[in-house]
Amino acid sequence: MMTTSSAGQGPATPETPVYFAMPATEALKVLGVEAGHGLSAAEVETRRGQYGPNKFAEAKPEPAWRAFVRQYADAMQIVLLVAGIGSLLLQQWGTGIVLLGLTLFNAFLGLRQEGKAAAAVAALQKMMIVKAKVRRDGSLAEIAADELVPGDVVSVEAGDLVPADGRIVRAATLEIDESALTGESTPVGKDPSALLSPGAAIGDRITMAFMNTNVTRGSGDFVVTATGMSTEVGHISGMLQTEEETETPLTRQLAALTNQILVISGFALVLSMALNLARGNPFAQVFTASIAFAVAAIPTGLPAVVTTILSMGTQMLAKANAIVKRLRSTETLGCTSAINSDKTGTLTLNQMTAVEMALPGRRYVISGSGYSSEGTIKRVAGQPDVPLEPFLLPMALTADAEVEQGVLVGDPTEGALVVLAEKGGLDVRATRETYPRVAEVPFDAAYKLMATFHRMPDERGSEVIRCLVKGAPDQLLARSDSVLDSGLGPIPLTDDFRARYLQENQRLAEQGLRVMGTARKDFDPAVFDPDGDLLAQVDGLVLLSLVGIVDPPRPQAKAAIAKAHDAGIQVRMITGDHAVTAESIARQLGIQGRAITGAEFAAMDDETARREIADIGVIARVAPEHKVRLVDVLREQGHVVAMTGDGVNDAPALKRADIGIAMGITGTEVSKEAATMILTDDDFSTIVRAVEMGRGLYDNLKKYIKFQIGTLIGFIVTFLGASIFNLVSGVPMLPLQTLWVNFTVQICQAVGLGYGVAAVDVMQRKPRPVNEKILDRRQFTWLGGAGFVIGVGTLGVVWWSQVQGEDLARTMALTTFALFNLFFSIACRDETRSIFDRGGPADRPFLYASLLSVLAIVLSGGVDFFQRLLGTVDMNLGQWLVCIVVSGLIIPVSEVRKAILRRNERKALAGRAA
Numbered sequence: 001m002m003t004t005s006s007a008g009q010g011p012a013t014p015e016t017p018v019y020f021a022m023p024a025t026e027a028l029k030v031l032g033v034e035a036g037h038g039l040s041a042a043e044v045e046t047r048r049g050q051y052g053p054n055k056f057a058e059a060k061p062e063p064a065w066r067a068f069v070r071q072y073a074d075a076m077q078i079v080l081l082v083a084g085i086g087s088l089l090l091q092q093w094g095t096g097i098v099l100l101g102l103t104l105f106n107a108f109l110g111l112r113q114e115g116k117a118a119a120a121v122a123a124l125q126k127m128m129i130v131k132a133k134v135r136r137d138g139s140l141a142e143i144a145a146d147e148l149v150p151g152d153v154v155s156v157e158a159g160d161l162v163p164a165d166g167r168i169v170r171a172a173t174l175e176i177d178e179s180a181l182t183g184e185s186t187p188v189g190k191d192p193s194a195l196l197s198p199g200a201a202i203g204d205r206i207t208m209a210f211m212n213t214n215v216t217r218g219s220g221d222f223v224v225t226a227t228g229m230s231t232e233v234g235h236i237s238g239m240l241q242t243e244e245e246t247e248t249p250l251t252r253q254l255a256a257l258t259n260q261i262l263v264i265s266g267f268a269l270v271l272s273m274a275l276n277l278a279r280g281n282p283f284a285q286v287f288t289a290s291i292a293f294a295v296a297a298i299p300t301g302l303p304a305v306v307t308t309i310l311s312m313g314t315q316m317l318a319k320a321n322a323i324v325k326r327l328r329s330t331e332t333l334g335c336t337s338a339i340n341s342d343k344t345g346t347l348t349l350n351q352m353t354a355v356e357m358a359l360p361g362r363r364y365v366i367s368g369s370g371y372s373s374e375g376t377i378k379r380v381a382g383q384p385d386v387p388l389e390p391f392l393l394p395m396a397l398t399a400d401a402e403v404e405q406g407v408l409v410g411d412p413t414e415g416a417l418v419v420l421a422e423k424g425g426l427d428v429r430a431t432r433e434t435y436p437r438v439a440e441v442p443f444d445a446a447y448k449l450m451a452t453f454h455r456m457p458d459e460r461g462s463e464v465i466r467c468l469v470k471g472a473p474d475q476l477l478a479r480s481d482s483v484l485d486s487g488l489g490p491i492p493l494t495d496d497f498r499a500r501y502l503q504e505n506q507r508l509a510e511q512g513l514r515v516m517g518t519a520r521k522d523f524d525p526a527v528f529d530p531d532g533d534l535l536a537q538v539d540g541l542v543l544l545s546l547v548g549i550v551d552p553p554r555p556q557a558k559a560a561i562a563k564a565h566d567a568g569i570q571v572r573m574i575t576g577d578h579a580v581t582a583e584s585i586a587r588q589l590g591i592q593g594r595a596i597t598g599a600e601f602a603a604m605d606d607e608t609a610r611r612e613i614a615d616i617g618v619i620a621r622v623a624p625e626h627k628v629r630l631v632d633v634l635r636e637q638g639h640v641v642a643m644t645g646d647g648v649n650d651a652p653a654l655k656r657a658d659i660g661i662a663m664g665i666t667g668t669e670v671s672k673e674a675a676t677m678i679l680t681d682d683d684f685s686t687i688v689r690a691v692e693m694g695r696g697l698y699d700n701l702k703k704y705i706k707f708q709i710g711t712l713i714g715f716i717v718t719f720l721g722a723s724i725f726n727l728v729s730g731v732p733m734l735p736l737q738t739l740w741v742n743f744t745v746q747i748c749q750a751v752g753l754g755y756g757v758a759a760v761d762v763m764q765r766k767p768r769p770v771n772e773k774i775l776d777r778r779q780f781t782w783l784g785g786a787g788f789v790i791g792v793g794t795l796g797v798v799w800w801s802q803v804q805g806e807d808l809a810r811t812m813a814l815t816t817f818a819l820f821n822l823f824f825s826i827a828c829r830d831e832t833r834s835i836f837d838r839g840g841p842a843d844r845p846f847l848y849a850s851l852l853s854v855l856a857i858v859l860s861g862g863v864d865f866f867q868r869l870l871g872t873v874d875m876n877l878g879q880w881l882v883c884i885v886v887s888g889l890i891i892p893v894s895e896v897r898k899a900i901l902r903r904n905e906r907k908a909l910a911g912r913a914a
Contacts, residue, residue: 159668593617717791
């Protein structure tokens with residue numbers, strides 16, 4: 001009896017097949033599937049009902065009562081709860097009931113927000129769903145990974161995330177990074193023909209692929225043996241730890257700021273209570289004053305509000321096709337000062353179409369667009385008409401992509417070659433069935449080619465093993481010694497032809513075309529070893545053709561690049577194409593700076609690279625280490641770097657960058673895992689739009705924070721001043737009046753500022769430093785001064801009106817302070833721009849919020865129901881005017897400061913110009 005675990009099947013039993021220890025053919029037989037055909041639709045449905053979806057079991061939800069109790073762990077909730085209970089004990093029934101009601105309201109609001117956050121996470125997970133290429137009913141299809149069932153035949157290649165456990169049935173230099181499962185950092189080479197013992201450890205099972213591991217090299221097929229919780233990683237569920245959200249620099253600054261305000265507020269509260277008690281005021285009156293003071297001056301909700309705004313920002317970005325995986329990246333976006341963008345699919349449409357083909361001494365023009373096989377191959381008049389099949393065969397057989405009725409499954413460049421073969425009269429599917437692969441060398445960035453080996457007759461009818469190759473023209477030329485002439489067969493490669501070949505490659509590249517070369521080589525079947533070092537045998541090639549593939553620039557990319565330049569962000573194109581091709585596209589897009597190759601960049605020492613990087617706009621023929629070094633050089637200069645990528649070789653640079661951006665449509669699963677942001681439309685303009693939204697979000701946050709801090713200081717000055725000068729028994733506003741301001745005017749204006757229209761010049765400013773303080777000393781000094789004006793103004797109204805009764809004095813204090821909040825929020829909308837300047841889009845969110853604040857102010861002082869609730873009284877027109885005029889004083893004070901700042905800015909600009 002076997003006691004070891006079969007992959008993804010738990011402890012083995014006599015009935016449990018140990019797939020890793022049996023031949024691939026036996027595993028396929030046990031699972032009832034043919035590798036070349038896959039499962040039928042009916043069999044898939046049957047197995048889905050038997051095994052369920054291919055996903056992990058969800059954790060048990062937190063009980064509702066525990067989630068509700070957890071809401072009372074917040075400091076503000078504790079303050080309100082203590083104040084409410086204390087009010088009831090002192091028989092202040094109205095205040096106590098309202099305070100306790102507010103704690104319930106906050107608790108339910110918190111639960112609702114958590115529910116919305118959970119729903120948002122679920123929505124993002126749906127958008128980031130892993131795809132799998134699976135063979136069903138004889139065709140290759142791309143489906144969601146959770147739809148896989150045991151018996152499915154899945155194809156993987158470098159960059160893919162393995163979607164389930166499976167027995168490998170085909171491997172071409174296949175290597176998989178299994179560190180997430182085994183802890184071993186070195187990728188594991190896979191061998192489907194290996195004979196393993198049933199006791200082999202997980203790390204030694206080279207015949208298996210395991211769920212959630214990364215394919216780092218090569219390609220292969222495997223038959224699914226286990227899904228979901230039955231997989232190895234499902235068994236070891238403790239290894240599936242999600243990354244916890246860390247505090248952002250912004251939230252850390254706010255927490256420190258909140259603590260400072262808490263200390264100041266606490267000291268002021270204690271001093272106020274001591275003064276009032278020393279005067280012999282009744283404890284009930286002192287307690288009432290302390291409740292009002294505590295509710296007004298303790299900003300415990302400030303970090304939570306900011307986090308909520310950032311969370312909403314991630315949802316706004318998702319709607320704009322940019323999924324931000326970590327909250328802290330939302331704020332970092334606004335600091336971006338350098339964008340290193342891949343060309344294909346990001347700056348271009350990634351709708352590859354072959355438009356030119358060059359054979360030795362001949363040129364052909366290809367019509368049609370996209371992945372439709374409608375089109376023709378036309379030669380230049382006067383050139384001989386030669387059979388094209390030998391030149392088209394590599395395009396059909398070396399490509400893994402499949403195109404059916406204009407729909408592509410696979411790599412876009414391969415799709416263009418497949419469509420070209422179809423236009424030339426080849427039935428690609430039938431050709432692949434007639435000449436199946438007997439071996440292959442998968443594409444690798446190190447040698448920039450792919451080779452497949454097929455048993456077929458040569459031109460004389462003799463059976464050979466024909467190696468067909470596609471790849472970078474310079475790499476193929478270096479490995480070739482002859483060229484195919486249709487009339488004469490292979491002829492020696494002369495220096496003259498080498499020069500013409502390179503010239504033709506240059507001509508196509510200068511048109512902005514991606515150029516692919518093809519070649520072939522024949523082997524004697526009797527001596528060919530499919531298990532040998534195949535790459536070493538890909539030499540002595542016979543050159544066949546050059547194909548020019550167009551990938552037009554995205555129409556919106558040029559405008560987005562210009563917008564980025566205006567915002568002080570330098571855009572660089574990073575591509576594997578030749579420098580002339582990349583430079584041609586870059587000039588069309590308006591990318592500034594010269595073009596160099598990755599080799600030239602690597603040859604620079606660090607000092608030279610730092611000195612010259614600002615003048616470099618294109619780096620072509622890059623390797624993964626060049627991308628990482630580029631990120632390092634830019635970050636050393638203080639840049640906040642955004643890096644785009646879609647392949648497995650991009651993952652190191654994506655991880656190193658401040659904002660790693662993966663492509664949602666064409667990106668590999670490895671690149672998506674390494675990135676912090678995913679573009680669901682693969683569009684460069686979305687990156688610039690996301691940066692703009694990040695800047696606007698941060699700008700709005702600063703507006704809200706300045707407003708909140710200024711009014712908090714105003715509260716402290718008002719209550720402490722009332723105690724010091726013994727105005728209205730040290731209680732300038734009752735607890736309910738204070739709560740009314742907090743939960744009406746302040747909330748409305750906070751929402752208006754936080755979600756209002758961003759400043760019109762947000763993309764004309766230089767990128768802000770990532771370590772910039774949310775409030776510097778100058779701004780904090782201003783907010784202290786503004787809070788002092790608010791507090792003194794309110795106290796002045798109280799002093800003037802208290803001779804007419806405390807109720808009227810508190811009513812006027814409430815009205816004046818609320819109006820101060822309204823006017824101060826208007827002043828906070830822009831740091832330097834006057835509120836009387838016109839222009840820019842209408843800020844409807846702020847306008848609507850302000851109208852609601854005005855309504856709340858009118859209700860508190862002029863409607864009988866609210867007067868009885870809040871303890872306010874009627875005011876005459878003169879008293880209303882006093883409140884309005886005094887509170888309006890914050891406007892001229894703010895305008896004087898803005899005028900000084902504008903004058904200083906003009907002086908600074910003039911100084912720099914001089």
